[in-house]
Amino acid sequence: MSRLAVRNPATGALITELPADDAVEVAAKSRLARAAQPAWARRPESERREYIVRFRAGIVDELEALAALMTRETGKPISMSRNELNGFLGRIDFFLAHTQAVTAVQTVFSDSGMQEQIEHLPLGVVANISAWNYPWFVGGNVFIPALLTGNAVLYKPSEFAAMTGLAMARLLHAAGVPGDVFAPLIGGGDVGAALLDQAIDGLFFTGSHATGVRIAQALGPRLVKLQLELGGKDATYVCEDADVPKAAGSLADGAMYNTGQSCCAVERIYVHASIHDAFVKAFVAAVSAFKVGDPMLESTCIGPLTRAAQLDVLDAQVADALARGATLLAGGHRLPGPGNWYQPTVFSNASHTMALMREETFGPLIGIQKVRGDEEAVALMNDSRYGLTAGVFTPDEARARQLLAQVSTGSVYWNCCDRVSPRLPWSGRGDSGLGLTLSTYGIQAFTRPKAWHLRQAW
Ligand code: NAD
Numbered sequence: 001m002s003r004l005a006v007r008n009p010a011t012g013a014l015i016t017e018l019p020a021d022d023a024v025e026v027a028a029k030s031r032l033a034r035a036a037q038p039a040w041a042r043r044p045e046s047e048r049r050e051y052i053v054r055f056r057a058g059i060v061d062e063l064e065a066l067a068a069l070m071t072r073e074t075g076k077p078i079s080m081s082r083n084e085l086n087g088f089l090g091r092i093d094f095f096l097a098h099t100q101a102v103t104a105v106q107t108v109f110s111d112s113g114m115q116e117q118i119e120h121l122p123l124g125v126v127a128n129i130s131a132w133n134y135p136w137f138v139g140g141n142v143f144i145p146a147l148l149t150g151n152a153v154l155y156k157p158s159e160f161a162a163m164t165g166l167a168m169a170r171l172l173h174a175a176g177v178p179g180d181v182f183a184p185l186i187g188g189g190d191v192g193a194a195l196l197d198q199a200i201d202g203l204f205f206t207g208s209h210a211t212g213v214r215i216a217q218a219l220g221p222r223l224v225k226l227q228l229e230l231g232g233k234d235a236t237y238v239c240e241d242a243d244v245p246k247a248a249g250s251l252a253d254g255a256m257y258n259t260g261q262s263c264c265a266v267e268r269i270y271v272h273a274s275i276h277d278a279f280v281k282a283f284v285a286a287v288s289a290f291k292v293g294d295p296m297l298e299s300t301c302i303g304p305l306t307r308a309a310q311l312d313v314l315d316a317q318v319a320d321a322l323a324r325g326a327t328l329l330a331g332g333h334r335l336p337g338p339g340n341w342y343q344p345t346v347f348s349n350a351s352h353t354m355a356l357m358r359e360e361t362f363g364p365l366i367g368i369q370k371v372r373g374d375e376e377a378v379a380l381m382n383d384s385r386y387g388l389t390a391g392v393f394t395p396d397e398a399r400a401r402q403l404l405a406q407v408s409t410g411s412v413y414w415n416c417c418d419r420v421s422p423r424l425p426w427s428g429r430g431d432s433g434l435g436l437t438l439s440t441y442g443i444q445a446f447t448r449p450k451a452w453h454l455r456q457a458w
Contacts, residue, residue: 004162004186009075009304010295012338018162020187023194026154029183030198033125033152036180041122041150045100048148054175056092059085062171068296070164074132075304075340077295080258088136092144094422095443099148102443115454120447122150123225124201129192129215130165131206132158132306133261138206138229139168141426141437143182146204146446147172152181156195158207159188160306193218200224202446206263209360209431216434227435227445230428231360232388233267236417237377237403238279239394240272247393247415248282254417256290256344259302260364264389266417268350268357270371270380280348280368284329287344292335305340305363314342314363321347321356326367352383360386374399378406387429391417410436 003017021029040048059066067081076084102120109116128142135157143153157165169184185191189211196203196218202225205215212228219226236254238247254266271279295303305311311334318332331343342364350357350367357367371377381390391413392400404412410427413419420426420438427436436442 002187004159004188006073006163008072008339009306009308010339012340015072016163018166018186021185021191021194022187023190023197026185026191026194027198029180029185030125030154030195030200032180033154033183034199036178037122037125037150037152040147040152040178040181043150045103045148045150048150049096049099051172051176052092052096052144052148055172055177056089056096058171058175059089062167066164066167069167070135070161071295071303073163074135074161074306075295076258076306077297077300077303079298079300084134084136088140091137091140091422091438094438095144095148098440099145099443102440103149103447113455115452115456117452117454119450119452120149120444121450122146123446123448125152125154125199126202126204126446127154127156127195127198127200129156129195129203129205129207130158130161131263132160133258133263135161135164136168137420139165141442142204142206142446143168143172145437145443147177147182149443149446151202151446152183154183154185154195154198154200156185156187156192159186162186203227204435204437205229212433227437228433229263229426229435229437230431230433231362231386232263232265232428232432233358233360233384233386234264234389234391234409234417235268235270235381235384236266236391236393236413237371237374237381238269238271238275239374239392239396239399240274241395242272242275242393243395244275244278245282248279249286250393250415250417252283252286252290255366256287256302256364257418259305260366261306261362262418264411264418264420265362266391267361267366268380269366269368270377271368272377273370273372276348276368276370280329283368284346287330287346290344292341292344302344302364305342308340310363311340311342314345314361314365317354317356317359317361317365318345321350321354321367324351324354326350326354326356331364352380358384374403378403381407385431388432389413389417391415
């Protein structure tokens with residue numbers, strides 16, 4: 001049996017070697033999931049809900065240990081691991097509260113002769129190939145509503161969050177979800193690729209654009225339902241009437257939270273010329289106040305990068321920005337020693353000739369560009385192949401609404417950033433993806449409607 005080495009990104013030390021799946025095991029788990037799914041779907045919805053309630057209680061019982069596990073394998077600062085787990089409890093609550101209503105049979109027309117109804121059936125066996133940056137959030141956005149609506153789930157956690165993925169499986173099974181109904185698949189891209197060869201009824205992916213395209217190409221000929229939650233290059237515009245200290249503090253947090261490794265991290269900032277210098281000063285001060293260090297420490301704000309390979313991406317974006325005339329205001333280098341460490345890095349005088357303003361960074365690196373007004377800011381925010389989120393800072397709600405209406409992204413933010421709500425659909429435009437999770441639409445996504453035409457009188 002092959003093994004998956006799990007390393008601590010803060011130190012580079014080997015944590016463990018996990019038994020990994022191969023193509024034969026992936027096929028076997030897939031067959032077992034297929035066989036188990038109909039009985040799971042036949043159970044009353046209330047029974048499936050009960051298992052998820054118990055799963056939630058299991059997380060609450062082990063929250064500290066689960067947070068520490070996630071921090072060890074991903075390098076996420078411990079306070080943020082705790083935040084993710086607590087936030088995940090809220091997402092479970094949302095799904096528990098809404099699934100029954102969303103999946104109830106709807107009578108949409110009825111007269112003396114005819115009745116029309118919509119039934120919501122599970123897709124069947126769904127595959128979930130997931131990312132490491134928020135493993136509970138991005139995994140749970142799929143497997144909680146998928147299980148509640150009667151699907152079996154083949155869950156492939158990222159190889160950089162595999163221990164957390166196994167902990168999810170252990171807690172679900174302990175709560176009563178059968179092992180064949182939720183089956184974890186451990187390994188790297190080869191295990192994900194093997195999953196695509198199975199008889200699946202839906203593929204829900206969170207990860208990079210490059211992998212998403214590969215998956216879409218592989219599944220295209222089979223017309224399998226496909227959802228892709230991909231990367232972003234999320235922009236914010238700070239207007240001349242914005243509260244500069246508040247905007248700078250909020251955006252520094254949005255850019256650097258989870259060491260910049262959020263799909264909706266702030267990755268580009270446009271600032272009106274009249275407040276530009278004051279904003280840049282406040283922003284650099286806010287970033288400089290973030291404590292970089294051991295992610296297990298309560299006081300740490302910025303930890304290591306999860307993936308060592310991303311250090312090269314950051315080096316390349318920094319070199320390109322410098323060569324094209326950006327001004328380095330903070331950081332700009334790797335930190336010495338073992339582990340995957342990069343200084344929090346801020347550039348001003350950035351422009352769209354630079355990879356820093358065009359390609360996903362996914363690390364503690366941000367570019368700031370001066371703009372002369374609203375028209376230029378909107379044009380720059382839309383000058384991206386991605387379309388996940390965008391924001392505006394101004395006290396003027398009408399102006400914010402008017403600006404954000406012109407921006408082509410799945411989510412928009414007024415005076416906030418880097419925010420996801422279980423009550424709102426999470427989706428991207430362009431290269432940020434296909435389909436959505438969360439909200440009641442993100443429950444429906446795991447069902448297929450069956451249309452009933454019922455003639456009562458002949
Ligand atoms: P990744 O594409 O490298 O890996 C994602 C998953 O795909 C992993 O489980 C990996 O093992 C698997 N995989 C790799 N090659 C495969 C193949 N050929 N076939 C099938 N599966 C394969 O991405 P990552 O580094 O884990 O995640 C970071 C990316 O995820 C960033 O771009 C980030 O923006 C994005 N992301 C998006 C959202 C969102 O909601 N839009 C949320 C979180 C992360």
